[in-house]
Amino acid sequence: xxxxxxxxxxxxxxxxxxxxxxxxxxxxxxxxxxxxxxxxxxxxxxxxxxxxxxxxxxxxxxxxxxxxxxxxxxxxxxxxxxxxxxxxxxxxxxxxxxxxxxxxxxxxxxxxxxxxxxxxxxxxxxxxxxxxxxxxxxxxxxxxxxxxxxxxxxxxxxxxxxxxxxxxxxxxxxxxxxxxxxxxxxxxxxxxxxxxxxxxxxxxxxxxxxxxxxxxxxxxxxxxxxxxxxxxxxxxxxxxxxxxxxxxxxxxxxxxxxxxxxxxxxxxxxxxxxxx
Amino acid sequence: xxxxxxxxxxxxxxxxxxxxxxxxxxxxxxxxxxxxxxxxxxxxxxxxxxxxxxxxxxxxxxxxxxxxxxxxxxxxxxxxxxxxxxxxxxxxxxxxxxxxxxxxxxxxxxxxxxxxxxxxxxxxxxxxxxxxxxxxxxxxxxxxxxxxxxxxxxxxxxxxxxxxxxxxxxxxxxxxxxxxxxxxxxxxxxxxxxxxxxxxxxxxxxxxxxxxxxxxxxxxxxxxxxxxxxxxxxxxxxxxxxxxxxxxxxxxxxxxxxxxxxxxxxxxxxxxxxxxxxxxxxxxxxxxxxxxxxxxx
Numbered sequence: 001x002x003x004x005x006x007x008x009x010x011x012x013x014x015x016x017x018x019x020x021x022x023x024x025x026x027x028x029x030x031x032x033x034x035x036x037x038x039x040x041x042x043x044x045x046x047x048x049x050x051x052x053x054x055x056x057x058x059x060x061x062x063x064x065x066x067x068x069x070x071x072x073x074x075x076x077x078x079x080x081x082x083x084x085x086x087x088x089x090x091x092x093x094x095x096x097x098x099x100x101x102x103x104x105x106x107x108x109x110x111x112x113x114x115x116x117x118x119x120x121x122x123x124x125x126x127x128x129x130x131x132x133x134x135x136x137x138x139x140x141x142x143x144x145x146x147x148x149x150x151x152x153x154x155x156x157x158x159x160x161x162x163x164x165x166x167x168x169x170x171x172x173x174x175x176x177x178x179x180x181x182x183x184x185x186x187x188x189x190x191x192x193x194x195x196x197x198x199x200x201x202x203x204x205x206x207x208x209x210x211x212x213x214x215x216x217x218x219x220x221x222x223x224x225x226x227x228x229x230x231x232x233x234x235x236x237x238x239x240x241x242x243x244x245x246x247x248x249x250x251x252x253x254x255x256x257x258x259x260x261x262x263x264x265x266x267x268x269x270x271x272x273x274x275x276x
Numbered sequence: 277x278x279x280x281x282x283x284x285x286x287x288x289x290x291x292x293x294x295x296x297x298x299x300x301x302x303x304x305x306x307x308x309x310x311x312x313x314x315x316x317x318x319x320x321x322x323x324x325x326x327x328x329x330x331x332x333x334x335x336x337x338x339x340x341x342x343x344x345x346x347x348x349x350x351x352x353x354x355x356x357x358x359x360x361x362x363x364x365x366x367x368x369x370x371x372x373x374x375x376x377x378x379x380x381x382x383x384x385x386x387x388x389x390x391x392x393x394x395x396x397x398x399x400x401x402x403x404x405x406x407x408x409x410x411x412x413x414x415x416x417x418x419x420x421x422x423x424x425x426x427x428x429x430x431x432x433x434x435x436x437x438x439x440x441x442x443x444x445x446x447x448x449x450x451x452x453x454x455x456x457x458x459x460x461x462x463x464x465x466x467x468x469x470x471x472x473x474x475x476x477x478x479x480x481x482x483x484x485x486x487x488x489x490x491x492x493x494x495x496x497x498x499x500x501x502x503x504x505x506x507x508x509x510x511x512x513x514x515x516x517x518x519x520x521x522x523x524x525x526x527x528x529x530x531x532x533x534x535x536x537x538x539x540x541x542x543x544x545x546x547x548x549x550x551x552x553x554x555x556x557x558x559x560x561x562x563x564x565x566x567x568x569x570x571x572x573x
Contacts, residue, residue, distance in 0.1 A: 033501050034532065034539035036332060052365045052386050065407065067363045067386045069348045071571040090348060090363045092388040094407055102447065105432045108405055110361065110390060135402045138433040138443040146435035204329050236329040244330065274367045
């Protein structure tokens, strides 16, 4: 049943992509295979977007590591000036305790998925199918029993960026397969990114930013996870997607790590992030 | 070179640096360190040079046949009901292109590798995961390129095995030097050596590494895209576990938008023979066939 739903979703995506854009040979259109950056820009304030980085907690002796990548297969620009993208993404997150020079692992989460995205002017949208699994860290072997935590969801995020300094986004999603079972599968999110005017040290592009990301999840009786960041974003050029970020963050809600999803988590920290 | 820059390029292009670095107080400290670490080549005084921040492609090309090179991949184990996943970005902070046509790079890399059992009904419990984080310096001149890296690795037993296998602390840091020779687009040889200054569990700390990549010519593929065949052989000889020889063979196809593009989808059949690359099983023999899809950035 699940397989059928996935297949139907795949067909729907292809129909949406090919059916809506008119592949008529006479009109100006452009296909790009493997473009260098995704159409839908990374939501830099969302803690579970694909990125690479390290976060040191300020109020606990813990660290988080993340590796993530987005790989866009295809970009289509039809004559109506919309743009369409299709790709895959994957990321891994690790939560570490600190014990002197050793960093025992508490938990690790993995996400992988496929997306279809569209952009028109200041609006962009992304429809994802995402798998997530979470695994208890081996430092807790014999201390805590691992949960079987495995899920797949569909989610849709819409973003509005009227000018360079402001971006607003909102999303909804539903876990169509969820373990542990019996949880409310609905979730939604809301967020913003605010940027300062840029400086140009050595001709590069440097600006301050602040983000707020709110995620409401129906699971665990309902939880509102809040993530706030203040930091600097540094790029080679304004138009480039690759950046390096240094940020101070505050998180409050239930843990984003699946093995602890029922437990409250409040921390602040320093992060160094690299967006692809 | 189309990524070449604007003001940063202009700031460095053709600059004759007749003073010492302290004359350039606007340079961040790390940039000074980078330049010093690269040996402060005399070519800085030679005329044309370019400095790129966050370039799209690293100086030292990815070793696509090395199963522990940072990579994005999904691999089905054909010998056992298992899957492997890998996510591994390389982020070059800075690339310096002096007038003598050499190129120098400084960056970091991170990678995570996970091995999953497949129990049917879409259940894939985790056997093990390995995590890498490192920093490198690299240089390329003509057909030769070199990379010197410092890497931390830790390995963690998967929660599927908590009730049957006792985990142990596996953590290491290594220095590794790799040199590569690529006289043509179709052929690349590489070799290197490394040392673990910290290794837990304690083992003999030396290892050597070598390999080759062979490519066919490009041929037109679907919708005007470009593709070529590839074959790789990767060899690691390690002093640990009483002496280990790990070999990895891959036969595949690389698929690109254009010949010059650096984003690649790779489909490959692989054969691995040696001890497991996963730290929690580094003393166990591992021979398997695999079929993988790789996304090379």
